[in-house]
Amino acid sequence: MQILKVENLSKSFDGTEVVTNVSFEITKGEVVAVIGPSGSGKSTLLRCLNLLERIDQGTVVVAGDTMVETSSNGQVRYASEEKLRKIRLHLGMVFQNFNLFPHFSVLQNITEAPLRVAGLSIAEARVIALGLLDKIGLHDKADAYPYQLSGGQSQRVAIARAMAMNPDILFFDEPTSALDPELTGEVLKVIRNLASEHMTMMVVTHEMSFARDVADRIIFMDKGQIIEEGAPHQIFSSPTNERTKTFLKNFYNNSGF
Amino acid sequence: MFAIGNGTDFFRLLSLLFNGALTSLQIFFLTLLFSLPLGLLIALGRMSPQKWINGPLKLFILIMRGTPLILQLIFVYFAPFYMLPESMRFSLPRFTAAIIAFSLNYAAYYAEIYRGGIESIPRGQYEAAAVLGFTKAQTFFRIILPQVIKRILPPISNEVITLVKDSALVQVLGISELFRVAKNESSRIFSTTPLFVAGLFYLFMNWMVTKIFETAEKKLSYYQ
Ligand SMILES: Nc1ncnc2c1ncn2[C@@H]1O[C@H](COP(=O)(O)OP(=O)(O)OP(=O)(O)O)[C@@H](O)[C@H]1O
Numbered sequence: 108m109q110i111l112k113v114e115n116l117s118k119s120f121d122g123t124e125v126v127t128n129v130s131f132e133i134t135k136g137e138v139v140a141v142i143g144p145s146g147s148g149k150s151t152l153l154r155c156l157n158l159l160e161r162i163d164q165g166t167v168v169v170a171g172d173t174m175v176e177t178s179s180n181g182q183v184r185y186a187s188e189e190k191l192r193k194i195r196l197h198l199g200m201v202f203q204n205f206n207l208f209p210h211f212s213v214l215q216n217i218t219e220a221p222l223r224v225a226g227l228s229i230a231e232a233r234v235i236a237l238g239l240l241d242k243i244g245l246h247d248k249a250d251a252y253p254y255q256l257s258g259g260q261s262q263r264v265a266i267a268r269a270m271a272m273n274p275d276i277l278f279f280d281e282p283t284s285a286l287d288p289e290l291t292g293e294v295l296k297v298i299r300n301l302a303s304e305h306m307t308m309m310v311v312t313h314e315m316s317f318a319r320d321v322a323d324r325i326i327f328m329d330k331g332q333i334i335e336e337g338a339p340h341q342i343f344s345s346p347t348n349e350r351t352k353t354f355l356k357n358f359y360n361n362s363g364f
Numbered sequence: 365m366f367a368i369g370n371g372t373d374f375f376r377l378l379s380l381l382f383n384g385a386l387t388s389l390q391i392f393f394l395t396l397l398f399s400l401p402l403g404l405l406i407a408l409g410r411m412s413p414q415k416w417i418n419g420p421l422k423l424f425i426l427i428m429r430g431t432p433l434i435l436q437l438i439f440v441y442f443a444p445f446y447m448l449p450e451s452m453r454f455s456l457p458r459f460t461a462a463i464i465a466f467s468l469n470y471a472a473y474y475a476e477i478y479r480g481g482i483e484s485i486p487r488g489q490y491e492a493a494a495v496l497g498f499t500k501a502q503t504f505f506r507i508i509l510p511q512v513i514k515r516i517l518p519p520i521s522n523e524v525i526t527l528v529k530d531s532a533l534v535q536v537l538g539i540s541e542l543f544r545v546a547k548n549e550s551s552r553i554f555s556t557t558p559l560f561v562a563g564l565f566y567l568f569m570n571w572m573v574t575k576i577f578e579t580a581e582k583k584l585s586y587y588q
């Protein structure tokens with residue numbers, strides 16, 4: 108089943124095109140890793156998909172609902188606010204900088220949206236939150252505040268917060284880039300566990316070994332375009348495009364991967 | 365200096381000053397009641413991208429912060445009478461005029477404090493709320509405003525302390541607040557004691573204000 112369909116998506120900032128004519132699909136249960144050099148438009152693409160930016164051209168369909176479409180004369184039309192609100196419930200997002208709510212405890216961070224957006228009861232939201240805290244190994248931190256958490260713990264809570272809304276697809280924008288190297292493992296493990304439970308995910312990452320091991324598919328972006336797309340073993344061992352080769356070569360040289 | 369005859373006189377002085385202080389406190393509380401929410405509205409309008417909203421509000425803030433409050437008091441009191449065409453003339457009760465002028469003036473100061481606080485909240489907080497599906501109102505009242513309040517408590521407490529002392533300015537409209545009562549009593553009995561005692565009254569009020577803000581800050585120190 109198709110969760111996300113993107114067709115000819117383009118996005119400019121002040122006349123400079125940052126994402127150019129991007130098309131791809133994600134089916135249920137798939138884990139897609141997006142790699143590419145800095146400034147290639149990976150974050151912008153994710154932000155367009157979860158409505159933090161408005162696109163200039165293209166079509167996005169989420170779980171069968173059209174979020175935005177472009178008519179043949181180039182007119183971009185977003186769904187109504189009400190429909191967008193509904194579509195948003197299908198989408199989850201994990202940011203590089205966690206963006207936890209500092210004035211809420213860990214538990215409140217996770218229950219706030221289920222309570223106020225999904226309309227669950229306090230008891231229901233609590234059960235969900237405590238279950239997720241168990242899964243990420245932070246049951247004992249339920250009453251802690253974000254400032255009391257390490258970066259790795261914060262990011263795991265942010266993942267739980269997104270999961271509490273039971274999204275159909277979860278987007279990650281470099282979930283480990285703000286972490287000390289020794290803390291990336293615990294976050295990647297949580298994402299791995301989600302993958303093993305067939306959570307649909309699109310992960311922008313610079314962690315090549317993670318992308319290789321966990322993703323079902325790799326998308327390589329450069330200069331706003333999808334240059335190459337394929338299974339990890341294909342992209343990593345026999346990339347067809349010169350730019351992909353160069354990017355990966357630089358990467359191997361710098362990391363010994 | 366302490367030329368107070370006997371206990372009865374002193375008791376009489378205290379009750380006089382106490383009455384004046386009650387008027388000062390009324391001005392104080394009513395001003396807070398109106399200016400704190402009004403300031404928030406002004407701050408939100410001031411941050412609007414629409415020029416026809418933010419432009420006039422910028423000018424309003426400039427005027428309110430750029431001219432003496434004592435002048436604004438006089439203006440609000442006399443303007444409806446002297447600046448309107450004859451058929452529309454009216455005058456506000458002194459006390460009402462004082463509350464209007466104070467509320468507008470303090471709202472302008474609070475607006476800038478709110479704005480500073482709101483603009484200091486990282487974009488990521490709005491974005492996290494947006495992707496979780498919160499409405500704009502939920503985002504503002506549940507996520508942003510509580511964090512803003514924590515950040516602006518210290519500058520707000522400064523303004524509130526100033527307000528206690530500024531309340532003495534309403535005497536230009538002939539309102540018998542604490543300072544005016546003390547001054548009149550001073551000239552009547554040829555003694556500075558009433559003024560000195562009035563000073564202690566102000567000090568006491570601001571000691572209370574300080575305590576209240578300290579408690580509030582402590583209450584909000586459960587997170588960083
Ligand atoms: N709000 C914005 N306004 C103007 N330009 C922007 C904005 N956001 C991103 N850009 C530009 O768009 C381009 C793509 O940025 P983007 O953040 O999507 O790249 P990225 O692939 O995520 O890079 P990185 O790997 O460094 O995170 C960059 O040149 C960036 O400067």
Ligand SMILES: [Mg+2]
Nearest residue numbers: 149150151281
């Ligand atoms: Mg990025």
